[in-house]
Amino acid sequence: MGKKALFTGSFDPLTNGHLDIIERASKMFDKLVVGVIMNPQKKSLFTLEERENMIREVTAHLPNVEVSHFSGLLADYVNENGFDVIVRGLRGTTDFEYELTMAHMNARLFNDNVDTVFLMTDPEYAFLSSSMAKEVHSLGGSIKGLIPDIILKYMDEKKQV
Ligand code: ADP
Numbered sequence: 001m002g003k004k005a006l007f008t009g010s011f012d013p014l015t016n017g018h019l020d021i022i023e024r025a026s027k028m029f030d031k032l033v034v035g036v037i038m039n040p041q042k043k044s045l046f047t048l049e050e051r052e053n054m055i056r057e058v059t060a061h062l063p064n065v066e067v068s069h070f071s072g073l074l075a076d077y078v079n080e081n082g083f084d085v086i087v088r089g090l091r092g093t094t095d096f097e098y099e100l101t102m103a104h105m106n107a108r109l110f111n112d113n114v115d116t117v118f119l120m121t122d123p124e125y126a127f128l129s130s131s132m133a134k135e136v137h138s139l140g141g142s143i144k145g146l147i148p149d150i151i152l153k154y155m156d157e158k159k160q161v
Contacts (some may be wrong), residue, residue: 002030005085005117008074010037011051012044013151015133017125019058021089024119026062029085034059038071045134045158058148075109086116091126 005025011018011034026032036051046054052067059065070077078086086106088099103116125146133143137155144152 003084004031004033004082005029005087006033006035006078006081006083007087008035008037008070010039010042010044010130011055012046012130012134013051013147013155014055014058015125015128015130015147016145017089017091017121017128019148020122020125021087021119022059022065023062025087025117026059026065028117029087030064032062032065032087033081033083034065034067035077036067036069038069046154050154054151054154057150073109075106078106078114079109079111082112083114086114088116088118089121090118091121091128 005028007018007022007025009018022032022034034055036048036055038048044051048069052069055067059067074086086103088103090096090099099116099118106116107114128146133147134155137143137147137152138159143155147155
């Protein structure tokens with residue numbers, strides 16, 4: 001059986017920083033599931049379904065990538081679905097501190113030996129977050145090149161309603 005990896009996030013919306021991690025991780029593992037975190041308490045621009053569909057659209061060229069969603073404890077989702085690896089992106093030292101504690105906590109919660117693997121961001125996207133992109137876009141600034149073009153189109157449409 002091949003290595004099955006999981007990359008999670010809110011992806012509200014998916015940025016080119018996320019997509020870069022997905023493309024690189026899809027080459028490293030036999031199967032990569034992009035798991036969208038379902039959190040009804042968190043106010044989002046796109047619905048869960050919209051986010052999942054957009055990710056499917058922009059990862060259509062990657063045959064071993066699958067898109068799904070989950071709620072609750074990450075470790076439960078991992079234990080129930082038999083993932084071997086958790087993939088995380090690292091932008092800088094702030095991410096590192098948080099990610100390190102999360103990885104240690106998760107390691108205690110995983111039933112099997114599941115490793116968290118960190119991929120360094122493409123420096124071009126080191127400053128990029130979904131929230132930053134949404135804020136700049138809402139104020140009329142250009143985020144072209146930071147968000148996949150198709151998703152940018154959906155963001156423009158949301159702005160008009
Ligand atoms: P959440 O909003 O739930 O924290 P994010 O969408 O911010 O989720 O992050 C999901 C994953 O993507 C994390 O591992 C994060 O480090 C990574 N990530 C976010 N932005 C970038 C980026 N610009 N480059 C590389 N990785 C990133």
